[in-house]
Amino acid sequence: GQSLEQPSxxxxxxxxxxxxNCTYQTSGFYGLSWYQxxxxxxxxxxxxxxxxxxxxTGRFSSFLSRxxxxxxxxxxxxQMKDSASYFCAVIDYKLSFGAGTTVTVRA
Amino acid sequence: GAVVSQHPSWVICKSGTSVKIECxxxxxxxxxxxxxxxxxxQSLMLMATSNEGSxxxxxxxxxxxxxxxxxxxxxxSTLTVTSAHPEDSSFxxxxxxxxxxxxxxxxxxxxxxxxx
Numbered sequence: 691g692q693s694l695e696q697p698s699x700x701x702x703x704x705x706x707x708x709x710x711n712c713t714y715q716t717s718g719f720y721g722l723s724w725y726q727x728x729x730x731x732x733x734x735x736x737x738x739x740x741x742x743x744x745x746x747t748g749r750f751s752s753f754l755s756r757x758x759x760x761x762x763x764x765x766x767x768x769q770m771k772d773s774a775s776y777f778c779a780v781i782d783y784k785l786s787f788g789a790g791t792t793v794t795v796r797a
Numbered sequence: 798g799a800v801v802s803q804h805p806s807w808v809i810c811k812s813g814t815s816v817k818i819e820c821x822x823x824x825x826x827x828x829x830x831x832x833x834x835x836x837x838x839q840s841l842m843l844m845a846t847s848n849e850g851s852x853x854x855x856x857x858x859x860x861x862x863x864x865x866x867x868x869x870x871x872x873x874s875t876l877t878v879t880s881a882h883p884e885d886s887s888f889x890x891x892x893x894x895x896x897x898x899x900x901x902x903x904x905x906x907x908x909x910x911x912x913x
Contacts, residue, residue, distance in 0.1 A: 732890050732907040787840045
């Protein structure tokens with residue numbers, strides 16, 4: 691089976707940088723994805739890492755180290771609208787989601 | 798970009814009734830569709846995976862006779878919650894992939910089901 695661990699909550703101020711770590715144990719692995727979900731909404735895709743290294747998409751970056759079974763999502767120049775839950779998800783034949791990290795951005 | 802719709806967006810029903818939720822891929826053909834359930838403040842839990850024209854594959858602990866899934870075409874999958882009970886109240890989300898694989902899934906907006 692799969693298990694994923696990520697912090698439950700993070701609070702930061704506008705303009706700050708937040709890193710959300712995700713460690714995983716899985717029997718099969720094709721890649722690691724990150725999703726954002728606002729209250730009452732559906733998840734939206736942020737990034738996908740199949741290979742080791744850093745993927746950058748605007749203010750958000752994602753990193754993967756397959757040898758360490760570890761990845762992180764980096765949120766830069768935080769804005770109020772970034773307040774949401776962020777889920778890492780391991781991909782094998784299905785998506786298995788972590789419990790989610792609630793990010794609260796304060797003015 | 799790929800768009801997935803769900804209908805209805807919310808539904809309230811009486812205990813014992815059945816509810817059908819539709820998931821449509823609007824601008825691409827979805828080889829595979831996934832149904833998730835999410836309880837408040839919890840993660841998404843995969844319920845089942847369906848491929849067009851074949852029976853759905855249910856995750857362990859999900860009752861296939863209670864949650865009927867039909868993937869009738871490459872753009873439509875339906876989830877029917879039969880004989881719904883209050884404990885079935887949840888946020889049901891579908892996602893669709895355009896090929897055999899899970900690396901790129903496009904999520905629908907979700908359906909909030911409340912069973913009285």
